[in-house]
Every structure is written in structure tokens, then in C-alpha cells.
Amino acid sequence: MTNTTATQSPQGSQAGKRDFTDAEILTVMSSRVLDDGKVVFAGVGIPLLAATLAQILRCPGLTILFEGGVVGPFVEPGKLPPSTNEQRCTKRANMVISSTEVLLLLQRGHVDIGFMGGAQIDKYGNLNSSFLGDDPRNPKVRLPGTGGGNDIASLTNMIVAMRHESRRFVEEVDFITSPGFLKGGTSRYDSGLRAGGMFRVITNLGVFGFDEKTRAMKVLALHDGVTLEEVQDNTGFDLLYDKNELGVTAAPTERELQALRELDPDRRYIA
Template sequence: MEYTRQEIMAVAAARELRDNEMAFIGTGLPMIAAYLATFTHAPGLTLIFESGIIGAQPRGLAIGVGDFKLLSHCQKATSLYYALSLLQAGRVDVGFLGAAEVDPYGNINSTAIGDYRRPTVRLPGSGGANDIASLAKRVIIIVGHQRRKFPARLHYLTTPGFLDGGDSRRRAGLVGGGPSRVITDLAVLGFEPVSKRMQLESVHPGVTVEDVKAETGFELLVPSTIPQTVPPTPGEIRLLRERIDPEGEYLAPPQPAARKGT
């Protein structure tokens, strides 16, 4: 069954979620991934939104974290402060983040491209991302795989990953576990346990290791054996297209001539 790159990203992210976890998510692909996990292998997943909506039930895609759709049958409607307090209390198992730039140690820039005082592009900034990255037990980063988005050095460090690598995160006093996965439209990336440097975990069908290297602006660690990302199943694709995002609000439908994995 044909699928798009966005669909394999959503499926790969969903598979990183575990039943009965507490997940701090946003809109877009993180929401789609969380809904898919809830409908498949993780029915006990608790969805937390920064607006303070706790235990949201998948009943239509929201356009923002404060969308009234998220209130339907939720466990609790609280506040931004309460949602962030769950992070501070160490109760959040996993958080999703996006990025304009990601460096070799999973540090994120979402503030500015170019000089901070006179940037080429001014970006939205941290929001709650710094809290999530600092305090969640693990973090999943979802980002398109382009060389400009994977520089050796960030223009601005908005959100901490493993800082300078090694035990620098621990020495900085950050209690969360840091990034566990970076999911892109080309591959799934992880972090080498000791150096904390980014490494290749799997390549999506139709993608080569060289394709991934060419779109990465730093030297990526590549183990001797790299598996292929398990493709989405027909059931997962049907859930995405028919139940989760039937209007194609976030997942663009495949083009008639699209090849598998494109």
C-alpha cells in the first residue's frame, strides 16, 4: 500500500509511544502519532496539552492546543501552569518537539536564523519546549530532514538536548532524560549512549544511508548494520486516512503517481 513520507513519520513516532504513559504533545504530526498509538497498541496513553487539557480523547484533529475539540471527554481541564507542573513533578514520560535546527547532540533552535539581534528569520521561540526538553523522561523530535536543519552548530540554542555530549546534561542539572529519537522523512535517528552524539537507527524504505548523510550537516554516527524502518501497515494507513485525518489537514494525500515511500 502506498504511503507518504509524512505518514511514515507519523507511524514511526506512534511506535515510540508505550501504553499507560503520559505524553506531552502538540498539534500536527505529534497529535496524529499520539492518536494512532491510542487506537492501536497504547489505549492507556494519557495525552497532555500545554493549554492544561489532560487525558484528551481522540475526537477529531485540533487546530491548536486550546481547541475545544480536546475538551470532549477529557479527564481534566486545568491550566498551562498545571500542565507544566506535571513536567516539574517528573510525571511526564515523553514529550514531542519540533525544530528549525537540530545539532549533533539533539539541541534545538526554534528562536532565530542568523544573528540573534538582526536575524534573517525570527522564529516563534521556546514556548513550553524548554520545559519539556529539560524535564520529560524522554523527548521525541519530529523534523523534516534537510541539510540546513541539521547543522554542526546552531544559530541559537533554544532548547537543550545533550548540550556538549557525554555527561554535560547531567552536570547542567537537567533532570529529564533528553532526546531519545529524532524522526524525519528519511530516517529514524537516536543517540549513542556514551558520547550522546546522534546516530542512525534505521532508514525509511527507498532511502539509502548516503541519502541521509547528504542531508545532514555534520558527521552522523552510522553503525555497521542499519535496518530499514518497518513500513506502515495497511491498517495503520487506513486509520490515518479514514479516522484520524480524513480531511488531510496535516497529512497530504498521496499523489496519483507517487511511489512507495515518497
Template sequence: MTTPATPTEMMTIAAARALRADDICFVGIGAPSAACNLARLTHAPGITLIYESGTIGTKPDILPLSIGDGELCDTALTTVAVPEMFRYWLQGGRITLGFLGGAQIDRFANLNTTVVGPYDKPRVRLPGGGGAPEIAAHSGQVFVTMAMGTRAFVEKLPFITSMGHGEGGDHRARLGLKTRGPTRIMTDLCVMEPDPESKELTVVSLHPGATRQEVRDNCGWTPRFAANLAETPPATDRELSVLRDLHARTKKAHSGG
């Protein structure tokens, strides 16, 4: 008997389910990478995974610790230089789906990975944007996966590293963007989607065992819930075993074992 999914596992599984075999997916490191490879190893074996290190169509057997691990290059269809990756493939409009994580998110799915506190005198200096600002702009649509908590899901971002829906409504279109922006947020408690008009994130599905109150308690703004709020189908034995095997292989490889 498989032990039930932890909240973090449920987040990864919910994120993986959202991916399709025909997606051309630009993969962020960490949680997005786990979800993308789980999808590839379960229901979407044909998915094209692209990492910003230039690896196109990569099929890693273990999860990379870094965006440029050798495993990505060894298993890729081809590897291009980084300027080409950002110019031809991302800005060129070839990516259907960008998959990002972040340190902080607001109700319009804008992301912060730059600083907490003032930019010139930060309380916490975070790594910065990397590829995210342009992945958020140029991918056909964007998925985000992040664990909930009041320090992560905040009322107001101290810094907008990557634009989601800006101030909401048609803000993206007003800035000339033709892409859809964030369309789905997979957390450890629920799935959120932007309201079609206001673009404010709305909880559309609660994971098994999670409650509305838990979501409220872990969100820095008062979250809206969809009228037809669903329950996320529980993790299947196959999803759990593939994910746990992937993590076990990865841990063994990274510890030098």
C-alpha cells in the same frame, strides 16, 4: 490495495510506534500530535496525552490545529489552568515522555525554534520556545520528530531554544538534569538515537526505500550509522488507513466543512 506510505506518513508511523500505552505524554503541536493520536488509535489506546493548554488525558477525534482547540478540552479527563500545568504536572515530574518538533536540530539533538541569524537582527524570526525548553528538561525522556533537510539538520544551531544533549557526553547531568533528554528522533528517512556515550545522534534504522546517501544529503553534518543498521518495518495497511482517516476528518473539520 492501499497506496504505499509517503515519507511524511512513514515519519508519523515510525513515531507512533515508539509510543507505549503506559506513557504519560506531553504533546507538541503538529507532527508530534499526529503521531501521538495515531498511537492512541492503534496499538496504545490507553496512552495519556497531555497538551500544554491544560488538557489531561485528552482523546481528540480530529487533530487540533492549535494546542488549545475545544476538541482537546471536550474529550479530556480534566482541564487545569496553564500555571498548574507547568508547575505541578511538568516541573512536578509527572510526565514520562515529551514529544517535540522543531525548526532546526543539531547532532546532539538540541533544538532551535527562536531565530535564524543573530537574535537582535534575525534573518528569520521563528515563533519561539513556548513550552519546549522546560518540556525538554523535565520530561522523563524526549522524542523528536522532524523532516530531514540541510536547513533543518544543521552543523551548528544559531540559537539553542531547548537543550537536548548540549555539547554531548554527560552535559545534561553536569547541569543538574536527572532526566534522559532526547532518546529517539523520527525523521522522514530514518530513525536516529543518541550514542550511549558521546550522545551524538546515530542512524539506527532506514525507512523502506531510503538510502544512506539520501540521509547524508539531507543532513548538515556527517551522520554516523549504527553497525547493525536496521530497516524500519513498512507501514501496515491498518496504520495507513487509520492515519489517512484521521487526516481526512481533520481536514474536513478545519475547512469548516
């Protein structure tokens, strides 16, 4: 994967200042960290939009994989699938396989990148999409659950795209649906998860990675006009950062925004 903080944009003039939504900057910045020739396990919504945008603009050899078994789905502009089991995506796809075969691809190391969101993320990149509250038998909020999230996070390098709010960025998630670096340090490796791990977290405020030693979340770059104080105020734990290496992301270009808006003309995901 591109070891970038998205500080540089592809060729093309930049859009006017904040002439884009939070969802659009999430999508564009996520697309920039994807590489040609890789296989990405993408969910619907922003992950699929970002992967498709990368295919259109920079990465024609990027292969998208759906949990439902579609390899290389054809994403028709204006007809975005509502789920990863949507059969319209089989039209002109590279291949259609069973869900069991999808898991085998993961287990055999044929999938490079996992790409999804979550309701909560903690300082070590653990994701929660199961429930909110202390008691799983009586949760405050019941969430969609794991699906293939645990397998994806256990076996691939992960990109997470989500809005940056203190209620989402918490010291410790209520439940680990999809493992990040668990308790930090070598705890992921020691638990038996020898492959993958969290690579990048993309939010409407900036781009984040994880410290090589402690595995705690670290600010890599801020979006234009965003301050460290603003990011910290919207985070429920102390963030690491290096002022000497802190970057500023290049705003989405007009070309990126135009291509993205053509993919989602009804603004179902980028509003």
C-alpha cells in the same frame, strides 16, 4: 518507551511501495515508539496524530497532555485542533487544569515523553524554534519561539519528528530553544538537567538515536529504499552508525494508514 527502531510493524499487510507521504511515514514511525501507560506531552500536528494513532492501534492507556492544560483530550476524527489551547479538546477530556499545573506535572516527573518538532536540530539533539541567523536582534527569520519547549525538553525523554534536510540538521543550531545533550558527553547532566534527554529523532529518511557515551546522533534504522549516503548528504554533520546493527523500518501498514487518514481526512498535516 519502546526501545525500538521501528523495524517491525504491527499486524496487518504493508502498504504498496511508497504509497504514503513523508508526513505519513513520520507520523506512523513516531507512533510506533510510544508505549501504553505513559504520559506524552504532544504538540499539534504530527505529534498529536502519532500519539492518537498509537492510542487507537496499540496503546489505549496512553495519556496525551496539552500545554494548554487538557489532560487526555478527545481527538475527534476530522476535527483536529489548530492549537494546544483549543477548547474543543476539553470535550470528553479526562481533566482540564491550568498551565501552571501543567508545569508542575512536568517538574514533579509525572510526564514521561515530550514530543515536538523544530526548525533546526544539531548533532547533540538541541532544538531551535526561536530564530535563524547569527544576530538575535536582527534575525534572518523569526520563528514561533519556545512556548513550553524548554521545559518539556529539560524534563522529559524527547521524541522529535521532522523532515530530513541539511538546512535543518546542522552542526550547531543558531539558538538553543529546547536543550538536547548540549555539547555532548555529560554536559547536559553537568549543567543541572538531571532528567530526560533526547530519545529518538524520526524523519522521512530514518530513525535516529544518540550514542550512550558521546551523545552524538546515530543512525538506528533507514526507511526502505533509503541509503546511508542519502541520509548523510541531507545532514550538516557527520552521523554515527553501526553497519552491523543498522535496521530497515517496516513500511506503514494499510491499517495504520487507514486509521491515520481517517483522523486527518482533509490532509491538513499528512499531505
